[in-house]
Structures are given as structure tokens and as C-alpha cells.
Amino acid sequence: MRTYVLTVFAKNGDKLLDESFTAENDNEAKKVGEARLAEEGYSEHTHRCVSPEAKLILFHR
Known part of the structure; x- marks a missing residue:
């Protein structure tokens, strides 16, 4: 399992959510991240979700 980090920002730059989770691969991490954002x-x-190598998996501005 690999550890990914999901971060959500307010318009003023404050972090609203900053948490890590594990997933088997980037595709699974994208699904988990999208589900967590919706939840x-x-x-x-x-928001952004990055892999252990700092690769962007999800990004929205």
C-alpha cells in the first residue's frame, strides 16, 4: 500500500482538510480522494491529492 495526501484550501489559503490515506495505486487513490471530497x-x-513521489493525482483550482 502507498500513502497519498489530500489537501483542501479555502479561498484565503487556509487548509480546510489535510489528511493522508493509503491506496494500492494512483487510480484507486483518485477514486478514494474524489469520494472523500464529495463526502x-x-x-x-x-484541492490536490499527491502520491508518495509528489505526483499530482487530483487537482482543482
Whole structure:
């Protein structure tokens, strides 16, 4: 399992969500990240999800 980090930002730059989770691969991580954003109501906020190598898996501005 690999550890990914999901971060959501407010318009003023404050972090609204900053958490890590594990997934088997980038595709699974993208699904988990999207589900977590929807669950918290942050889908339209600025967010990013990065892999252990700092590769962007999800990004919205």
C-alpha cells in the first residue's frame, strides 16, 4: 500500500482538510480522494491529492 495526501484550501489559503490515506495505486487513490471530497462537500474547493513521489493525482483550482 502507498500513502497519498489530500489537501483542501479555502479561498484565503487556509487548509480546510489535510489528511493522508493509503491506496494500492494512483487510480484507486483518485477514486478514494474524489469520494472523500464529495463526502466533505469540498469537490469545488481548491484541492490536490499527491502520491508518495509528489505526483499530482487530483487537482482543482
